[in-house]
Amino acid sequence: MSVIELKQVSRWYGNVVAVNDVTMTIGPGVTGLLGPNGAGKSTLLHLMAGFLATSGGTATLDGKQIWRNHEIYRTIGLVPEREGVYGFLTGWQFVRSAARLHGLQDDAAERALELVEMTAAKDRRIETYSKGMRQRVKVAGALVHEPQVLLLDEPFNGMDPRQRLHLMDLVRKLGAAGRTILFSSHILEEVERVAQQIEVLVAGRHAASGDYREIRRRMTDRPHLFRVRSSDDRRLAAALIADASSGGVSLTAQGLEVRTEDFRRFTRLLPRLARDLNVHLWQVSPTDEDLESVFSYLSGRS
Numbered sequence: 355m356s357v358i359e360l361k362q363v364s365r366w367y368g369n370v371v372a373v374n375d376v377t378m379t380i381g382p383g384v385t386g387l388l389g390p391n392g393a394g395k396s397t398l399l400h401l402m403a404g405f406l407a408t409s410g411g412t413a414t415l416d417g418k419q420i421w422r423n424h425e426i427y428r429t430i431g432l433v434p435e436r437e438g439v440y441g442f443l444t445g446w447q448f449v450r451s452a453a454r455l456h457g458l459q460d461d462a463a464e465r466a467l468e469l470v471e472m473t474a475a476k477d478r479r480i481e482t483y484s485k486g487m488r489q490r491v492k493v494a495g496a497l498v499h500e501p502q503v504l505l506l507d508e509p510f511n512g513m514d515p516r517q518r519l520h521l522m523d524l525v526r527k528l529g530a531a532g533r534t535i536l537f538s539s540h541i542l543e544e545v546e547r548v549a550q551q552i553e554v555l556v557a558g559r560h561a562a563s564g565d566y567r568e569i570r571r572r573m574t575d576r577p578h579l580f581r582v583r584s585s586d587d588r589r590l591a592a593a594l595i596a597d598a599s600s601g602g603v604s605l606t607a608q609g610l611e612v613r614t615e616d617f618r619r620f621t622r623l624l625p626r627l628a629r630d631l632n633v634h635l636w637q638v639s640p641t642d643e644d645l646e647s648v649f650s651y652l653s654g655r656s
C-alpha cells in the first residue's frame with residue numbers, strides 16, 4: 355500500500371508558477387485530479403513521478419523522497435498525455451521495449467498486455483490502433499514493471515464513449531487491487547465515475563479535496579445566475595424579489611437576470627410562481643455553468 359505525500363510543493367517555470375504551495379496525500383485506490391486547462395495537473399503528476407524537481411517543498415512516496423531516487427522510480431508508472439508512441443512499432447514491440455528498459459523479460463510484457471486486454475491485437479502496428487487501443491498500450495507500457503503507483507495524465511481524452519468505459523473499468527480494477535492511482539481530467543463527470551476521492555487544482559493551487567459527492571454538493575450550492583425570459587418579466591421579477599432564495603433580480607433587454615443563493619429552492623419556486631401568476635416561461639438558462647466559474651467558486655476567487 356503506497357502513499358504519495360506532497361508538502362507545500364511549488365514548481366516554477368521561469369516566472370510562471372505552475373504549482374503553488376500544494377499539500378496533499380494520495381493513498382491506495384483511485385483518485386481523480388480535477389482542474390481546468392493550465393491548472394498545473396501535468397506538472398503535479400510529473401513531480402510525483404520524479405520527472406521534475408520541486409522548486410520548493412517535498413514530494414515523497416512512503417516517506418522517501420521521490421526526486422532522483424532510482425529505487426522509488428521502480429514503483430511508479432506514468433502514462434503521459436502526449437502520444438509519444440512510434441506508430442511503426444507493434445504493440446508487442448512497444449511494451450517489450452518498456453520491459454527491457456526495466457531489465458525485465460518477455461513474460462512481463464505479456465502479462466501487461468493481458469492486463470489491458472490487448473493480447474489479441476499485440477502484433478498490429480500502433481498506427482493502426484484506435485485512440486482507445488493506443489491508450490491501453492501506453493498503460494501496458496507503464497504497468498510492465500508492476501508498479502504500486504500509477505499516474506495517468508488525461509487518460510480519457512479524445513476517446514469515444516465505448517473506449518472510455520473500457521479504460522474506466524480497467525482503472526477501477528487496478529485501483530480495487532490496491533494500487534495507488536491518480537489520474538487527471540478537466541471533466542467532473544469523468545472523474546466521479548471512476549474515483550472515490552477527488553483533488554481539485556485551480557491556477558496551480560489546491561482548491562478542494564474530498565469525496566466527489568461533497569464537491570458536487572459545493573458546486574450545486576454555490577450562487578447561480580440564471581437568465582429567464584417569459585411572457586411578463588416584470589410581474590415575475592416582482593414575485594421573485596419577494597422570495598428569500600433570490601439574491602438579486604435585474605431586468606435587461608434579454609430578459610431577467612436572477613441570482614440565487616439557494617439553487618434547489620429556486621428551481622422549485624420558479625415554475626410554481628409562473629403557474630400562480632399565469633406567466634409563460636420561455637427560457638430558463640444558467641449563465642455561469644462553464645467550468646471556469648465553477649472552479650473559481652471552489653477556489654474562493656468569485
Ligand SMILES: Nc1ncnc2c1ncn2[C@@H]1O[C@H](COP(=O)(O)OP(=O)(O)OP(=O)(O)O)[C@@H](O)[C@H]1O
Binds near residue numbers: 370371389391396
Ligand atoms: N515547460 C514549461 N515551460 C514554461 N511553462 C510551462 C511549462 N510547462 C507548463 N508550463 C505552464 O505551467 C502551467 C501549468 O501547466 P500544466 O501543463 O501543468 O497544466 P495542466 O493542468 O496539465 O494543463 P493541460 O490540461 O492544459 O495540460 C501553465 O501555465 C503552463 O503554461
